[in-house]
Amino acid sequence: MSAHDAWVHYRNWGREYGKLVYVQDKNILILNDSRVAIDLLEKRARIYSDRKMTAMMKLCGAELNLALAPYSNNWRRKRKLFQQNFRQSTIDRFHSHQYDKIHEFLRQLIITPDNFMQHTLALSQRIMFSALWGLDINPEDPLVQKAVTSTSTMAQSTLSGAFPTIERFPWLRFMPSWFPGCAFKRVAEECLSITKEANTIPFDMAMDNLNTGKGTSLIAELASKCKGDLAEIEAIKAMGFTSYLAAADTTVSSTSSFTLGMVLHPEVQAKGQEEIDRVVGRDRLPTLDDRLSLPYVEAIYREVMRLHPPLPLGLEHSLIEDDFYLGYHIPKGCSVVPNIWAMNRDPEVYSQPDDFLPERFLHSSTGPFTSINTIHAFGFGRRVCIGRYMADNTVWLTIASVLATLNLRLPKDKEGSDIPISEEYTSNFLRHPKPFQCSITPRDMCAERLILATSS
Numbered sequence: 001m002s003a004h005d006a007w008v009h010y011r012n013w014g015r016e017y018g019k020l021v022y023v024q025d026k027n028i029l030i031l032n033d034s035r036v037a038i039d040l041l042e043k044r045a046r047i048y049s050d051r052k053m054t055a056m057m058k059l060c061g062a063e064l065n066l067a068l069a070p071y072s073n074n075w076r077r078k079r080k081l082f083q084q085n086f087r088q089s090t091i092d093r094f095h096s097h098q099y100d101k102i103h104e105f106l107r108q109l110i111i112t113p114d115n116f117m118q119h120t121l122a123l124s125q126r127i128m129f130s131a132l133w134g135l136d137i138n139p140e141d142p143l144v145q146k147a148v149t150s151t152s153t154m155a156q157s158t159l160s161g162a163f164p165t166i167e168r169f170p171w172l173r174f175m176p177s178w179f180p181g182c183a184f185k186r187v188a189e190e191c192l193s194i195t196k197e198a199n200t201i202p203f204d205m206a207m208d209n210l211n212t213g214k215g216t217s218l219i220a221e222l223a224s225k226c227k228g229d230l231a232e233i234e235a236i237k238a239m240g241f242t243s244y245l246a247a248a249d250t251t252v253s254s255t256s257s258f259t260l261g262m263v264l265h266p267e268v269q270a271k272g273q274e275e276i277d278r279v280v281g282r283d284r285l286p287t288l289d290d291r292l293s294l295p296y297v298e299a300i301y302r303e304v305m306r307l308h309p310p311l312p313l314g315l316e317h318s319l320i321e322d323d324f325y326l327g328y329h330i331p332k333g334c335s336v337v338p339n340i341w342a343m344n345r346d347p348e349v350y351s352q353p354d355d356f357l358p359e360r361f362l363h364s365s366t367g368p369f370t371s372i373n374t375i376h377a378f379g380f381g382r383r384v385c386i387g388r389y390m391a392d393n394t395v396w397l398t399i400a401s402v403l404a405t406l407n408l409r410l411p412k413d414k415e416g417s418d419i420p421i422s423e424e425y426t427s428n429f430l431r432h433p434k435p436f437q438c439s440i441t442p443r444d445m446c447a448e449r450l451i452l453a454t455s456s
């Protein structure tokens, strides 16, 4: 952890000031305790489920993104559509895309192991393009670049203080971009245009593929059923766009944290491999059906999600009415920040909270297979991550497939000695490991054959 990390400061303030930390000049309430987060964000979800939309975010086209949309009928309608397509009972339709892309990832890892970070990023992007639009897209594709630019500009614009003029004088949005103090408009106009393209181009490609018989996809099938209902088509387009934005970087963060964890903890890796060999055997790759027979692999997955939530401060929930809790007044309009990072390292809940110890889930009274709702990394209440069942399968299957076939080790110098690496993470809103080196090799000939056989 770094001294610059906001979540560390917030956790320290909690230790000093108590369970509720209210920062008056920013009008934010920081929650470091999961029980308090559940009391407010889940049990009182009716009033704690709004999001704040700044003038700059609006200009950037953030309303297209369900994750940033205020709690409104528009949000309800879009969330319902998501719910119908991403709930637990419907996500089987994504399995073939997940298997295909994860197996492709294994093949790339044995061909160019040094590029493992690019392959990890490509994996999460490819799964989404394939599962939603039926498109086979590479990370270098301009379409991916547009989505990446849109996300990073929007992420900047959501940070309070990033564009202070427009935040203090929202009427400036009506002025031309050459007006003094209006440089933000150029950034916003560019972001909006890229966002609209990222929202529309894959949709048009998917429709074209359906109409010309080249292939079908979730998005094209949904759109073809709504017979020209423009509002519904917009909602379907936005579902694709939002899923991609919400999924790609979060999933890559979790899979990279797993890789780093295995390099730093070879004893955990060996136990995971031993369990897979014993339960699944060496003549096939693990499948999602094996999951409940692999408690140690589950515990590794849970420990990665506990120690390294990709969004350490989740997404802010905004309060729509004054509220009272534990004798404190919480003002209407206040932004509530769930410090997921701190909740997951709470010493009252986890012993040795900063250590990577998957065994803790095996030895807990509930065992490792608890409901997905106990994984705080996916957030809380009515705004909880809607893609969590899909994300959960992707990250778990990646972990199981890599453990079954590959050894992840410290890099070696010319003399063949281990080069130590440090466990450094970014301090950003989206937290992920900083680039690190590692050595990736097939566990043996049998594992290599299994990987190569997936291309047929």
Ligand code: HEM
Pocket (backbone or CB within 6 Å): 066, 067, 068, 069, 079, 082, 086, 242, 243, 244, 246, 247, 250, 251, 254, 309, 310, 311, 314, 315, 316, 317, 377, 378, 379, 380, 381, 382, 383, 384, 385, 386, 387, 388, 390, 391, 395
């Ligand atoms: C490891 C992967 C992922 C993590 C850790 C993650 C985490 C989160 C978190 C913390 C939130 C905010 C919840 C809150 O406000 O309390 C969220 C929201 C959201 N996530 Fe995910 N997510 C992941 C993958 C995905 C995937 C694969 C999809 C889509 C297929 C997705 C779609 C969404 C959407 C649409 C929202 C906004 C929900 C709303 O505001 O109503 N996420 N996610």
